[in-house]
Amino acid sequence: MSNPSFTTIDQTPDAQLDLRGTPCPxxxxxxxxxxxQMTPGTLLEVWLDPGEPIEQVPDSLAMAGYPIEAIEDCTNYFSLKVRCPA
Known part of the structure; x- marks a missing residue:
């Protein structure tokens, strides 16, 4: 018997940006x-430091109209996944 199929949004990033050590803004x-610079609908993964960067960047992106898809705590940094609007 096969497993039922689930529709999921692809969480594999199309591009990655390492901004650890980069100050706000x-x-x-x-x-x-x-x-x-990215194609509409693609996913960007951004690595951010704890503290002000992870507190400010997602909110600023959301206010600018960029959908935040995930924020993951990776111990020494955070992985933020943001979708380029279609």
């Missing part, structure tokens, strides 16, 4: 510039 600006 530079990390937001770099993330936004990278998203503007």
């Amino acid at each position: 530079i990390n937001f600006v770099r993330t936004k510039l990278r998203l503007e």
Whole structure:
């Protein structure tokens, strides 16, 4: 008997941006510039430091109209997945 199929959004990033050690608001600006270069509907994974970066960047992106798909705590940094709007 086969497993039922589930519709899931692909969480494999199309691009990655390592912004660990990058201060605010530079990390937001770099993330936004990278998203503007990407094809609509693609997924960007951004690595951010704990503290101000992970607190500020997702909110700023959401206010700018970028859908946040996931935030994962990777111990020493956070992985933020954001979708380029279609």
